[in-house]
Amino acid sequence: MPIIVNLDVMLAKRKMSLTELSEQVGISLNNLSLLKKGKVKGVRFNTLNSICSVLDCKPGDILDYVDNHE
Amino acid sequence: MYDWVFYYAEPLVSSSKNNQKNQRSTVAYLLRVLADVFFYLAVIGTLGTTVTLIFTDESLSRVNSWPVSTAINKVVPYNIEIATLLPIELNSRSTSMINRGEIRFSSSDWPHYSLIYLVLLYVKLLIVVFIAHFLRHIFYSVENGQPFTVKSYHRLKYIALLLLLMFGYSLTYSFLHHWYIMNYVGLAKGEFVSSIWTLIITFKDFQLSEYQMLLHNKHSLVLVYCAACVYVLALVFREGCRLKQDSDSIV
Numbered sequence: 609m610p611i612i613v614n615l616d617v618m619l620a621k622r623k624m625s626l627t628e629l630s631e632q633v634g635i636s637l638n639n640l641s642l643l644k645k646g647k648v649k650g651v652r653f654n655t656l657n658s659i660c661s662v663l664d665c666k667p668g669d670i671l672d673y674v675d676n677h678e
Numbered sequence: 679m680y681d682w683v684f685y686y687a688e689p690l691v692s693s694s695k696n697n698q699k700n701q702r703s704t705v706a707y708l709l710r711v712l713a714d715v716f717f718y719l720a721v722i723g724t725l726g727t728t729v730t731l732i733f734t735d736e737s738l739s740r741v742n743s744w745p746v747s748t749a750i751n752k753v754v755p756y757n758i759e760i761a762t763l764l765p766i767e768l769n770s771r772s773t774s775m776i777n778r779g780e781i782r783f784s785s786s787d788w789p790h791y792s793l794i795y796l797v798l799l800y801v802k803l804l805i806v807v808f809i810a811h812f813l814r815h816i817f818y819s820v821e822n823g824q825p826f827t828v829k830s831y832h833r834l835k836y837i838a839l840l841l842l843l844m845f846g847y848s849l850t851y852s853f854l855h856h857w858y859i860m861n862y863v864g865l866a867k868g869e870f871v872s873s874i875w876t877l878i879i880t881f882k883d884f885q886l887s888e889y890q891m892l893l894h895n896k897h898s899l900v901l902v903y904c905a906a907c908v909y910v911l912a913l914v915f916r917e918g919c920r921l922k923q924d925s926d927s928i929v
Binding site for chain 1: 924927928929
């Protein structure tokens with residue numbers, strides 16, 4: 609899938625663990641772990657909004673697009 | 679004993695206490711209890727039939743009846759002389775268009791009658807038991823708030839197949855009786871006419887003479903329609919299952 613989730617990069621930049629993010633965002637650790645690994649089919653705008661507000665970033669910092677053909 | 683009581687009473691108590699009506703629908707609960715009762719009655723009926731057949735010598739009736747029709751004849755009502763081992767009783771219920779009634783005949787000459795009767799009986803009972811079994815599990819999943827599962831789809835599909843099997847059973851039942859009556863029950867004057875391949879008898883298709891007796895069927899297309907409806911429902915459940923899986927994979 610050409611959409612890459614850079615959540616682990618942002619967490620490292622903010623020096624925050626996934627558990628802390630889970631507690632602050634209000635999403636289960638299991639779901640956040642799946643999102644970090646890119647094993648989900650979609651992300652709700654609400655979830656993206658919460659993550660961006662906690663990590664103080666933009667959606668483009670978390671999600672990236674890489675063309676497989678290049 | 680107490681476990682059994684709490685199994686049925688606990689959902690009602692907990693739903694009133696914890697206000698979990700959204701999770702456990704009362705209607706689904708009642709339907710599940712009904713399906714449970716239906717299932718246990720079917721099992722008891724199957725076991726009871728087995729015990730009766732084992733311990734009773736004359737459990738299999740040797741006198742059968744079958745619905746028939748004859749043509750209108752106001753002067754001589756039926757005009758058919760019967761020559762069978764047992765006298766045929768023709769009880770007319772409707773004389774407006776045709777003479778309808780039932781013939782009673784002996785099945786003592788029927789080869790392997792007991793075996794055929796037993797096989798057909800158990801096929802019918804097992805179909806009822808399995809349909810009740812699948813229904814109670816589906817109602818249980820609805821009660822738990824998770825109806826859209828792959829198992830529910832498979833159960834509904836099996837119910838549709840069992841309904842088709844029930845139609846096949848009733849078709850076979852009709853076919854065997856038509857075959858026996860036409861070959862072993864003799865009429866001194868007149869003949870039997872089979873309507874085995876006619877699913878809906880309109881009587882315009884059957885121009886009965888005054889010496890003909892039309893044998894009715896005991897199968898109908900209703901079971902096929904029901905099977906089709908249940909299969910469509912199964913497909914809806916499969917789509918619901920797929921949508922639920924998609925929804926679960928979105929965070």
